[in-house]
Amino acid sequence: MTAAVAVALVELAPVIEASIEAYKILQDAKPILDTYRAQAAQGATFEQIATSIRALTVTAETDAQAAVDKLPAA
């Protein structure tokens, strides 16, 4: 590996890492999207789906807060 390639890789590393992390978050959203698309395909109305998604957001927020609360104070 030449020095130029090594430098390029080092410079690119944070960009790639961040892209991978962003992709992981979007990947977390995909199963949720798929679940609701499947419900729609089975006849659920937009209103039923929207109500369910809003409830899911509240649950996810509560769970995330519980995880943060468990962290030790600095």
Next chain:
Amino acid sequence: VRTLSAAILAAVVLSGCGLFQAYQAPVSTKAPVVCEAFTGDAASVCAQAGDILVKGYITVAAIDQDIKKTAPTGIWTKAQAQDYLDQAKEARKKLDAAWDVYATGNYQAALDQANVTDTLITALEKKIAADAAKGKTQ
């Protein structure tokens, strides 16, 4: 170096594009009942506002789930994790406000608010991702 960079960027862009396509399709194939009273552009704005709102909620839920998963790994301080969560909560409140506008029948305003909120959510998502990546390399 150029070939390597191009290959890496292409992989990142292509993986993003595939997911972006998954996001473009509406969540529900059925338009909201309230949109059935409209035709043409008005019906499109109504349906689009509803779809962007539910996609916003889904993305916020995904961010919350990511915070829940990432927090125990210890890459963030409690204050950092709480800050991200507070921003996600703020985004959810903005979605709630846009939802209220939607419920009053002002679909264009709801669409505008939802689009602005969606931009904020995307920015938050990228910030969390970048900081998580930085935390792993430190």
